[in-house]
Amino acid sequence: MDAMKTAFSNPRPLEYDYQSIQKGSPWQPGFIRRTPWAGLGAMLGALFGVLAGVLVLYFSDNQPVEDWTVQPTVYLAIASAATNIFLHFALTEALTIAWWCRALEPNTSFADLHRTWDFGQSLWSAVTSGRKFNAIALATILVALVPINGPLLQRASRIKLGHFERETSVNILVAEDLPDAYTGYLSDRGYEPALLTSTFVDIVQDFNQRVPVPIRNSELTIRNCTFRPATVIYPVTIDATSSTISLTAGTNISDDKIMKLADTPSYMTEHETIDSSFNVSTYGGFIKALSDSYASVVHMDFGAIGFEIFNQGALSNRYVNTSSTYKDGLNCTLNFGDPTDDIISNMRELMFRTAMASADINHPADLHNVPAR
Known part of the structure; x- marks a missing residue:
């Protein structure tokens, strides 16, 4: 018992196996750290x-x-x-x-x-x-x-079919100046337009039938674009499916922009003969074609019993207006609408068709690169 008491009376101190934090890793306060x-x-x-x-x-x-x-x-x-x-x-x-x-x-x-x-x-x-x-x-x-x-x-994100527009360039073949003697023949001595050339006859027929204007030898992309010929900027619409071009619907001469005036042919060029029967004209064919379509004269005279009317040309019949009103004491039961806007519009389209048809692929000035979308 004594030995046991002696052994427990002097217990051995406990040893803990741990190490303190190394000085190389101290706690460093601060917002950034x-x-x-x-x-x-x-x-x-x-x-x-x-x-x-x-x-x-x-x-x-x-x-x-x-x-x-x-x-x-x-x-x-x-x-x-x-x-x-x-x-x-x-x-x-x-x-x-x-x-x-x-x-x-x-x-x-x-x-x-x-x-x-x-x-x-x-x-x-x-x-x-x-x-x-x-x-x-x-x-x-x-x-x-x-x-x-x-x-x-x-x-x-999904794919759908749609119509998109973007800026691009389209090469359009358009005549800068009409070729000499392109549209008509003049009478022998009076130098009055008498006949249309065979080439211009086709253009006038297409114009009268409103045939779409074909694009000749041009690069075409499906776009709605603004087309700029050498003398006038026309708003046009290109149909890539049928390869045709037309003046944009709803536009008129006020929407065009004049770039330069065309040169007037000299007297010798205007009246240069191509055979023994006819003289030729660069622009005379326009006068002939438009006169045939739009020249009209109406005379109305009092003939004792009613009014006597003399009518020549079809244009007056398209614009005649009848009413039963009186104005300023005058009988206005027969009057005519103003055809000026329609005539100018048709002249514009005819010139546009002629510029497209008379363009020459071998003439570099006729090929124009225009902005389109």
């Missing part, structure tokens, strides 16, 4: 991913598919994947910081630390947290739902 830059960087990356998706949707809206080397849906998938990766990384960083902050709080139990870790690692634990629900559980649930943005973003 303690800021979680990795987590903030991940949040910023996720924000850029969302912004990238918005920009892709914005710039691809109503744009032709061929303008995109890579389809917008591919960019959206990349932006969505990057956003998800950054958010998961940010959640991991936030969970680590939250766990240590919880551990440093007073009266923290092991159960509190376990819940902090468990809610950040398990979606099921976060959903079933019940009364222990906290910000970590909410963040876990939200991050788990983020991958839904992938299919939603791709559904936000």
Whole structure:
């Protein structure tokens, strides 16, 4: 007993196997040093991913598919994947910081630390947290739902058929000046327009029948464009399907822009003969064609019993207006509308057709590169 008492009376001091914090790793306070830059960087990356998706949707809206080397849906998938990766990384960083902050709080139990870790690692634990629900559980649930943005973003971008306009250039063959002796023949001595040339006859017939104006030897793209010949800028519409060109509907001479005045042929050029029977004219055919279509004379005289009317030409019949009104004491039951606008419009179209038909592919000045859309 004495020996045993002696042995226990002098117990050996306990030795603890631990080491103090090394001097090389001291706690360094301060906002800059303690800021979680990795987590903030991940949040910023996720924000850029969302912004990238918005920009892709914005710039691809109503744009032709061929303008995109890579389809917008591919960019959206990349932006969505990057956003998800950054958010998961940010959640991991936030969970680590939250766990240590919880551990440093007073009266923290092991159960509190376990819940902090468990809610950040398990979606099921976060959903079933019940009364222990906290910000970590909410963040876990939200991050788990983020991958839904992938299919939603791709559904936000779809391909549809549509009509698009863009600026481009179209080469149109149009005569800058009409060829000499192109439109008509003059009478022998009076130098009055008598006949149309065979080439101009075809143009006049197409004009009367409103045949679409063909584009000759020109590069054509399906576009609505503004066409600029050498002397006048005409608003025109090009139909690529039928390869035709026409003056834009609803436009008139006030919509044209004069670039320069055409040169007037000299007397010798105007009256140069091509055979023994006829002289020729560059512009006389226009006078003949328009006179045949629009020259009209109406005489109305009082013939004792009513009025006597003498009518020559078809134009007056198209613009005659009858009424039963009196104006300033005069009988205005018969009057005529003003045909000036219609005549000018038809002269404009006839000149346009002639410029298109008389263009020479071998004449470089006749080939014009015009802005179109």
